[in-house]
Amino acid sequence: MNQRLKRIRLFIAAIVLLAAAAGLYSCEKYQFLPPAVDPNYEWSLANDIQPIFNAGCVSCHGGTKAPDLREGKSFNALTKGAYITPPGETSGLYSTMIEPDHAPRSSDADKLKVKYWIDQGAKNN
Numbered sequence: 001m002n003q004r005l006k007r008i009r010l011f012i013a014a015i016v017l018l019a020a021a022a023g024l025y026s027c028e029k030y031q032f033l034p035p036a037v038d039p040n041y042e043w044s045l046a047n048d049i050q051p052i053f054n055a056g057c058v059s060c061h062g063g064t065k066a067p068d069l070r071e072g073k074s075f076n077a078l079t080k081g082a083y084i085t086p087p088g089e090t091s092g093l094y095s096t097m098i099e100p101d102h103a104p105r106s107s108d109a110d111k112l113k114v115k116y117w118i119d120q121g122a123k124n125n
């Protein structure tokens with residue numbers, strides 16, 4: 001193999017190694033940062049919160065187990081049970097979502113959305 005080709009292969013190998021190292025380093029660096037959920041965005045029950053219930057909650061909270069988190073029912077059930085009284089941090093809904101037995105049923109980002117939605121007044125929006 002000619003010298004020039006060898007040098008090019010060496011160069012490519014070096015780039016690949018550097019990219020891999022950079023990739024690993026960035027994982028190390030960002031893995032434990034909290035998810036990017038904007039507290040100032042106006043979180044909406046219909047668009048942001050109800051989909052979380054649909055995906056992770058209605059399998060159990062589908063009418064028999066309180067609170068009823070089905071679409072069209074969740075707001076009344078949560079209000080009646082006083083689960084969404086601000087602030088989000090101490091609300092029944094958020095506190096339940098971060099309890100060890102409930103925590104795996106929603107992502108960290110989803111928990112934060114719920115918290116901010118309650119902080120913003122838990123509107124039926």
Ligand code: HEC
Pocket residue numbers: 052053056057058059060061065066067083092093096097101102105106
């Ligand atoms: C596998 C079944 C199951 C799933 C899925 C589930 N829950 Fe529950 N949830 C329960 C049971 C059982 C209770 C009652 C016992 C308890 O408080 O843990 C409950 C209670 C609650 C309560 C009332 C707690 C209280 O102190 O009154 C809230 C609020 C709640 N769940 C929210 C949620 C949310 C939000 C999700 C989805 C992110 C969810 N649950 C997913 C089974 C489930």
